[in-house]
Amino acid sequence: MSVLVFVEASEGKFKKPAFEAVTYGAKIAAMLGVETHALCIDEADEAELRSLGDYGANKLWFVKNELFKNFDPLVFSKVIIQAEAQTNSDVLVLIQSYNGKAIAPVLAAKLRAGLVSGALDLPRIENNSFLVKKNVFSGKASATYEMHSAKKIISLMPNSIIPEKTVNNVELVELKPEIADTDFKIKIKEVVKASGTTTLSDAEIVISGGRGLKGPENWAMLEEMANILGGATACSRPVADIHWRPHTEHVGQTGIAIRPNLYIAIGISGAIQHLAGVNGSKVMVVINKDPEAPFFKAADYGIVGDALEVVPKLNEAFRKFKLGN
Template identity: 80%
Template sequence: MSVLVFVEASEGKFKKSAFEAATYGVKVGTLLGVETHALCIDEAAESELKSLGDYGISKVWYVNDSRLRNFDPLVYAKVITQAEAQTNADVLVLIQSYSGKAIAPVLAAKLRAGLVSGAIDLPVLEGNSFLVKKNVFSGKAFATYEMHSAKKIISLMSNSIAPEKKPIDATVAAFKPELEDSDFRVTVKEVVKASGTISLSDAEIVVSGGRGLKGPENWGMVEEMAGILGAATACSRPVADIHWRPHTEHVGQTGVAIRPNLYIAIGISGAIQHLAGVNGSKVMVVINKDPEAPFFKAADYGIVGDAFEVVPKLNEAFRKFKAGN
């Protein structure tokens, strides 16, 4: 028996979420009294792979197969299924990233394994019950799922558990999946990398603007704040719909759901659909000139004031703080 964690790397480096998944997997392993292994399909150097040992992973399986450079959930699931058989894993852990969201259900079908997608906490064992908690109703409630199958898959919401060091000397081993040419049924023409800016779903701080900013020409101060804080920029749905900002920046029920450590909303009233996409944020700051804006009820900190006066002053204060730290 073991726990197997599927980790994603980007340009040879693990993302923070890979260490979160490793920490989660190791804790599940401890709970069940078994070892935790990791599997990586993305390109990464041996030293990078070995760094998962810092978080308690005892063995890192590495797949070096150029046919896997392009993402395809069916093919990735086949590789993971074979690794699962080799490591005799009963619990599989993935991150609920764009890729994880696609792979986990395919894996679940192949293994006839129960899946909790978007887990936000460690599993709890109650007698024979294996319980995992997740967000439901777009963040308006939590549900605790009981998993009935022998094999279990958990895809973890990023930013739900802090990476925790538990150093051991990890072994790195090559894993050679058996794949046929007929497994590759999707032809990837192009991969457009989202580079240069911080991706919204990975960002620890997000600065977001709404219609209160009056026009796309006024986004300079939002981008400035994001620059100072190392944050990603976002916007509300109306702003994306009237093309002030690209749709990729739209956070909310029908846009991207985010759970950063800090969310700063400027000139956004806080409609329920917007809150559904951001209420996983640890801390929310709301700046709005309308003291009755519904967003204040959900906020941790609020400033009532005109964005065009407040934001430049706040940027100055952030800049001073950053200079002093």
């Protein structure tokens, strides 16, 4: 028995969600008294691979194969199942990322394993029940799932647990899956990426604007705030619908759901659908000229005032703070 964690690297480097997932897997392994294995299919050098050991992986399986620059959930699942068989894993941990969302259900079907997607917390084992908590109703509530299958798959919501370092020696093992070019039925033609900016789903600080900003020309001050704090910008649905901002920035129930450490909502009233996409934020600041705006009820800090007057002053204060630190 063991726990197997599937980690993803981005351009050869692991990001925080990978360390969170290994920490999470190692804690489950400790609970069950078994070993923690990690599997990485992406390109990453030895030092980078070894860094996963610091978070509790006993054995790290890596695949060196150019073919895996392509992404096909069927093929990725095949490799994970090969590692699962070699490590005799009963619990598999993935990250609830774009690719994780694609792989986990395919893998679950193939292994006839129960899947909890977007776990928020470590599982609890009570009277032989294996219980995992996740958000439901787009964050309006949470639910504790009981997993009945022998094999269990959990995909961990990023920013849900804190990565923890331990002293540990990790053993690196190369996995050589028998995969051919023809196994990839999905062919990548082109990758279009916005460069240089922090991606919204990775950002730890998000500055978001709504109709209270009165027009797209006023977004410069939000971008400025995002620059000062090292965050990303976002917007409410109406703003995306009237094309003040691109749809890729729309956060909410039908847009992107985000879980940053700090969410600053400016000129957004806080409709229930918007809250559903941002209520996973650790700290929320609301700036709105209407003291009755429903968003204030969900906020940790609030300022009543016109965005166009408050934001420039706040930017000045943030800038002074950053200079002083």
